[in-house]
Amino acid sequence: MSHSARSYAWNPWHGCTKVSPGCRYCYVYRQDAMYGAEKQSAEVTRNADFTLPVRRKRDHSYKIPSGSVIFTCFTSDFLVAEADSWRAEAWAMMRERSDCLFFFFTKRIDRFMACTPEDWGAGYPNVCVGCTVENQAMADFRLTIFAQLPLQHKAIIVAPMLEAVNLLPYLDATIEEVSVGGESGAEARICDYDWVLHVRAQCVEREVPFRFHQTGAWLLKDGKIYRIRRQFQLSQASRANLNYRIGADGKPLL
Numbered sequence: 009m010s011h012s013a014r015s016y017a018w019n020p021w022h023g024c025t026k027v028s029p030g031c032r033y034c035y036v037y038r039q040d041a042m043y044g045a046e047k048q049s050a051e052v053t054r055n056a057d058f059t060l061p062v063r064r065k066r067d068h069s070y071k072i073p074s075g076s077v078i079f080t081c082f083t084s085d086f087l088v089a090e091a092d093s094w095r096a097e098a099w100a101m102m103r104e105r106s107d108c109l110f111f112f113f114t115k116r117i118d119r120f121m122a123c124t125p126e127d128w129g130a131g132y133p134n135v136c137v138g139c140t141v142e143n144q145a146m147a148d149f150r151l152t153i154f155a156q157l158p159l160q161h162k163a164i165i166v167a168p169m170l171e172a173v174n175l176l177p178y179l180d181a182t183i184e185e186v187s188v189g190g191e192s193g194a195e196a197r198i199c200d201y202d203w204v205l206h207v208r209a210q211c212v213e214r215e216v217p218f219r220f221h222q223t224g225a226w227l228l229k230d231g232k233i234y235r236i237r238r239q240f241q242l243s244q245a246s247r248a249n250l251n252y253r254i255g256a257d258g259k260p261l262l
């Protein structure tokens with residue numbers, strides 16, 4: 009997946025219910041709390057922006073230009089059961105916009121096959137799914153399922169990282185990227201830098217691209233706990249210089 013393409017956020021629905029330990033301080037709940045009590049985070053509602061990917065300008069061209077990456081459903085979980093009646097329309101928009109890449113994360117990969125449209129086949133070529141895992145139990149449960157799914161693009165998201173994880177059984181050439189991040193927010197749990205390095209080493213061993221996307225609010229490194237303010241969590245992760253990429257020739261870019 010290209011990180012240089014123009015990107016857009018599309019949130020067809022809002023709200024979600026908590027399913028696993030990584031949900032404890034869910035950012036959707038935290039953001040809603042920041043904006044007051046108008047939104048009930050556990051109530052899943054369809055957004056006014058529902059048709060955003062197929063909206064057109066006056067000249068009839070799409071508002072979202074061809075070649076864009078559309079980050080999908082970041083204020084909910086795309087596979088949440090409460091959105092089952094809306095998802096067919098969402099898939100249809102993705103199919104119509106085959107000129108854009110849609111990328112969503114989910115903690116409900118076990119629902120995936122119950123949620124696919126009839127013409128899914130081996131997967132739409134313009135959809136990338138990130139299977140989110142936060143600890144070893146969730147990695148073992150979700151990635152075993154993920155490995156079997158018909159998808160053209162797969163990523164593993166280790167976030168919020170809550171403990172050391174062994175992903176080696178699940179790292180193969182079908183995984184386009186492993187992205188790791190610590191937890192944000194006032195009550196965030198500590199992320200140990202050694203856990204991050206450990207996953208990176210697994211990715212290098214299997215030649216799977218790796219990205220450290222954010223430090224989280226508390227990072228344990230060399231025996232010291234660092235408090236990292238929200239605005240620096242992405243840049244500090246990038247400064248750690250851990251990203252591992254594979255070139256077009258299939259060789260690592262070190």
Ligand code: SF4
Pocket residue numbers: 024025026027028030031034035036037083084085115
């Ligand atoms: S699945 Fe994602 S969006 Fe839903 S409660 Fe958990 S962290 Fe929040």
